[in-house]
Amino acid sequence: xxxxxxxxxxxxxxxxxxxxxxxxxxxxxxxxxxxxxxxxxxxxxxxxxxxxxxxxxxxxxxxxxxxxxxxxxxxxxxxxxxxxxxxxxxxxxxxxxxxxxxxxxxxxxxxxxxxxxxxxxxxxxxxxxxxxxxxxxxxxxxxxxxxxxxxxxxxxxxxxxxxxxxxxxxxxxxxxxxxxxxxxxxxxxxxxxxxxxxxxxxxxxxxxxxxxxxxxxxxxxxxxxxxxxxxxxxxxxxxxxxxxxxxxxxxxxxxxxxxxxxxxxxxxxxxxxxxxxxxxxxxxxxxxxxxxxxxxxxxxxxxxxxxxxxxxxxxxxxxxxxxx
Amino acid sequence: xxxxxxxxxxxxxxxxxxxxxxxxxxxxxxxxxxxxxxxxxxxxxxxxxxxxxxxxxxxxxxxxxxxxxxxxxxxxxxxxxxxxxxxxxxxxxxxxxxxxxxxxxxxxxxxxxxxxxxxxxxxxxxxxxxxxxxxxxxxxxxxxxxxxxxxxxxxxxxxxxxxxxxxxxxxxxxxxxxxxxxxxxxxxxxxxxxxxxxxxxxxxxxxxxxxxxxxxxxxxxxxxxxxxxxxxxxxxxxxxxxxxxxxxxxxxxxxxxxxxxxxxxxxxxxxxxxxxxxxxxxxxxxxxxxx
Numbered sequence: 001x002x003x004x005x006x007x008x009x010x011x012x013x014x015x016x017x018x019x020x021x022x023x024x025x026x027x028x029x030x031x032x033x034x035x036x037x038x039x040x041x042x043x044x045x046x047x048x049x050x051x052x053x054x055x056x057x058x059x060x061x062x063x064x065x066x067x068x069x070x071x072x073x074x075x076x077x078x079x080x081x082x083x084x085x086x087x088x089x090x091x092x093x094x095x096x097x098x099x100x101x102x103x104x105x106x107x108x109x110x111x112x113x114x115x116x117x118x119x120x121x122x123x124x125x126x127x128x129x130x131x132x133x134x135x136x137x138x139x140x141x142x143x144x145x146x147x148x149x150x151x152x153x154x155x156x157x158x159x160x161x162x163x164x165x166x167x168x169x170x171x172x173x174x175x176x177x178x179x180x181x182x183x184x185x186x187x188x189x190x191x192x193x194x195x196x197x198x199x200x201x202x203x204x205x206x207x208x209x210x211x212x213x214x215x216x217x218x219x220x221x222x223x224x225x226x227x228x229x230x231x232x233x234x235x236x237x238x239x240x241x242x243x244x245x246x247x248x249x250x251x252x253x254x255x256x257x258x259x260x261x262x263x264x265x266x267x268x269x270x271x272x273x274x275x276x277x278x279x280x281x282x283x284x285x286x287x288x289x290x291x292x293x294x295x296x297x298x299x300x301x302x303x304x305x306x307x308x309x310x311x312x313x314x315x316x317x318x319x320x321x322x323x324x
Numbered sequence: 325x326x327x328x329x330x331x332x333x334x335x336x337x338x339x340x341x342x343x344x345x346x347x348x349x350x351x352x353x354x355x356x357x358x359x360x361x362x363x364x365x366x367x368x369x370x371x372x373x374x375x376x377x378x379x380x381x382x383x384x385x386x387x388x389x390x391x392x393x394x395x396x397x398x399x400x401x402x403x404x405x406x407x408x409x410x411x412x413x414x415x416x417x418x419x420x421x422x423x424x425x426x427x428x429x430x431x432x433x434x435x436x437x438x439x440x441x442x443x444x445x446x447x448x449x450x451x452x453x454x455x456x457x458x459x460x461x462x463x464x465x466x467x468x469x470x471x472x473x474x475x476x477x478x479x480x481x482x483x484x485x486x487x488x489x490x491x492x493x494x495x496x497x498x499x500x501x502x503x504x505x506x507x508x509x510x511x512x513x514x515x516x517x518x519x520x521x522x523x524x525x526x527x528x529x530x531x532x533x534x535x536x537x538x539x540x541x542x543x544x545x546x547x548x549x550x551x552x553x554x555x556x557x558x559x560x561x562x563x564x565x566x567x568x569x570x571x572x573x574x575x576x577x578x579x580x581x582x583x584x585x586x587x588x589x590x591x592x593x594x595x596x597x598x599x600x601x602x603x604x605x606x607x608x609x610x611x612x613x614x615x
Contacts (some may be wrong), residue, residue: 024489037575057417068504109596109599110596112599113599115416115417116359116416116417116420117554119417119420120359120547121549121595121599123547124547124588124592124595125592126447127547127588128588128589128592131585131586131588131589132589133585134585135583135585166542196562197505242543246424249417253421283435283436284432285432285437286428286429286431286432287428287429287432287433289425290424290425290426290427290428290429290430290431290432291425291429291430292425293422293423293424294407294422294426294429295427295571296421297419297425298410298411298422299406301415301418306595321456
């Protein structure tokens with residue numbers, strides 16, 4: 001599929017149109033579930049630019065959701081004169097810039113760490129951002145921040161945000177896809193497989209890692225801005241969430257680490273499991289997520305796509321053996 | 325002046341306890357190269373066991389230590405043999421996520437069994453204190469600090485002088501070479517994990533006496549252990565002690581002079597500074613396994 005980009009884009013656009021029309025037939029509850037699925041899938045793909053392609057699994061990407069959301073909210077509060085149609089673009093711009101600055105500043109020390117150290121240091125970044133946001137009064141983290149209504153009056157807000165998440169998700173997906181098939185993407189892959197060798201062979205690993213980190217952070221921040229608008233009112237606790245930090249890893253793990261489609265499949269599956277199947281068992285959520293994690297690591301480390309690949313390989317092996 | 329001294333003394337006492345809580349984490353990381361994200365759960369398990377035992381047997385909570393350590397030794401051995409061993413040789417992320425999954429399940433179970441409320445272990449001498457010059461110490465904290473130091477010394481001696489310690493150190497240095505010399509590596513891994521769990525349990529008792537605890541605290545203790553290990557260096561009780569004392573002093577100084585809500589910020593800035601200046605930790609070689 002990488003050989004025919006035009007066909008690939010056509011398929012993506014076709015899928016997007018089908019998904020865009022879905023709210024016309026779905027009951028309201030499922031529109032909300034779909035909203036969450038698209039939001040999670042967008043985040044998962046943004047995460048995978050760094051965590052999947054380059055192998056730097058971050059455990060603190062909720063930091064960028066929070067920083068993006070709060071930067072946008074504080075800016076929009078001061079732009080009351082703007083018409084509602086321009087508020088979201090302005091918020092996206094401010095949120096994106098804030099995340100770019102934060103991630104570029106953090107990238108230098110943090111990207112010196114590898115593997116699990118990087119993961120947990122990112123968790124530290126997330127906690128520190130949340131703590132600062134909560135305790136500095138000007139940032140209104142503990143007081144909460146209201147967002148202006150941006151959905152046009154004629155639209156049902158749930159459907160409006162569904163379409164918004166879909167559009168954002170498609171953009172993030174296409175960016176990630178372009179990164180994956182570029183020279184830059186190949187560089188990230190070489191970093192994941194063997195960073196020292198890649199560096200020795202002339203891949204500018206430091207530079208590539210930093211760009212991937214900033215790109216992933218900015219896309220995450222943009223989704224965070226939309227998320228904050230869909231909530232309407234946020235506090236520190238509603239955006240800097242540790243369960244988001246965890247879910248982003250689980251999506252990739254469930255679907256297939258390092259692939260482009262894996263995170264999307266994983267996000268859809270996990271949201272469906274927790275929101276629809278386990279909807280009535282709130283006390284059980286933590287336990288179920290933990291159990292899923294344990295089972296995944298022990299029995300399917302490659303995720304759903306890994307299972308499919310190994311099944312295909314086995315079938316091919318079975319098909320060739322009798323022919324001998 | 326006496327406020328500075330008092331703050332420093334409080335920080336050192338707290339730091340000794342951080343060190344004890346982190347030493348198991350450090351040992352597991354040094355020998356198995358596994359980041360044990362269920363470490364905080366093992367600490368809390370120790371605290372809850374001590375709470376139950378001291379209430380039912382009507383004895384001092386510090387005296388329940390041998391029983392708690394024995395129980396957690398067995399739990400740790402079984403946990404490593406049955407679950408973690410299956411993920412040890414795969415990617416480091418895999419084993420980390422496995423322990424995280426276990427932590428989530430156990431945290432939820434603890435909420436069911438012990439309720440999500442704050443609990444506290446209160447020994448009979450809870451409110452006694454004494455003065456040393458201008459600085460006052462409460463008896464509870466000092467006895468806890470002493471217990472931590474004794475346990476840390478015991479662990480250091482165990483690692484340095486006993487045959488088991490020699491085998492553990494050999495496995496940490498060169499797993500393959502140790503195996504070639506006839507070391508049963510899986511058994512050593514499990515024993516290391518068991519010893520770490522026992523120490524985590526012991527630190528849980530000490531923590532339960534000093535601070536209130538609830539099932540939601542496990543993340544804090546895991547993160548603290550991680551910071552201590554990164555500060556001090558991996559795999560040695562001395563590194564854990566240095567890192568723990570540093571963390572304790574820094575967090576009490578921050579709470580006293582900058583504001584009670586900022587300890588995480590200074591802790592993290594210290595961590596980043598150290599990573600830039602001395603990435604292997606103050607003692608030892610924290611980042612060799614991560615490179």
